[in-house]
Amino acid sequence: MGISKTQIFSPSQNRLARQFKALAHPARIAILQFLSRQEGCICNDIVEEIGLAQPTISQHLKELKQVGLIQGEVEGKKICYCINAEVWKSLQDEFHSFFETGGNSCC
Amino acid sequence: MGISKTQIFSPSQNRLARQFKALAHPARIAILQFLSRQEGCICNDIVEEIGLAQPTISQHLKELKQVGLIQGEVEGKKICYCINAEVWKSLQDEFHSFFETGGNSCC
C-alpha cells in the first residue's frame, strides 16, 4: 500500500479500511462467493475454480484468514476453508452502519 | 496493486473489488465521514481536518471521484467536494446484496 500514516487515524477508521481492503481484490471476492455457494471448500477446489496459481490462492486465503473472514480446517492432507459467519455478519454490520451514518452532503 | 489478472474475473467481481478498494484507506474513510458530518466541504477544510499534505489529499479525492462517490463543485477559487448520494446508495445496495447473498459455508 505504500506507507500509510495509520497513527493519525482512529482505530475504527483503520479497522474499517483494513476490512474493506480484504475485499479489494476480485480473487478474494470470487473466493468468498465460491465458498458461499458451497460448491466446495477444499483449497484445491478453490485453486481450480479461480484459475490462479496455487501459491497465489494460498496468499489470498491468508489475507482473508487474517481478517477472520475464513478459517481453515485440516481434513487429512486437504484443508477445508470455511466462512466465519460471525465475522461475516460483523463486517456486514460495520459496513451497514458506515453507510447508514454517512452519505449526507452539502450540495 | 501489482498486476491483477482482471480478465479472469467477471465484470461484477472486478467492479465490487474496485469499489471496496476505494474505501480501503483510512484517509478516504475519514474524508467521507468528514463530508458526511457536513462540517465542511472545501478542499482546504479537508486538508486541515485530515492532517496529510495537500497533494496527498488531492490524490485521495481523485480516487473517490473516480468511483463517483464524491464530486467537486467550483466555488470561486475554492472547490466544494460533495458526496454523490445516488452513488453512495448504490454502493450500499451492492455491498448489502454481496453480504446477503453470501456468508454461508460448510462448517
Place this chain on the structure above:
DNA sequence: ATTTATTATCGTAATATTGCAATATATAAA
C-alpha cells in the same frame, strides 16, 4: 521408508499505492 498429494512458504519480478516537495494552473483580489 518411500512415494504421492496437498498446502504453505520463500524468493523475486512486475506493478501499484502512499506520501510529499516542487511546481503548474486557475481564480480572485489588489
Place this chain on the structure above:
DNA sequence: TTTATATATTGCAATATTACGATAATAAAT
C-alpha cells in the same frame, strides 16, 4: 497586471501488492 490563494499535477522515494516458480512441510498411501 501583479499578487495572493486554492487546488491539481509531476516527479520521486519508500513501501505494499500481485503473481508465480521453486521448494518446504505435512499427511496419507503404498
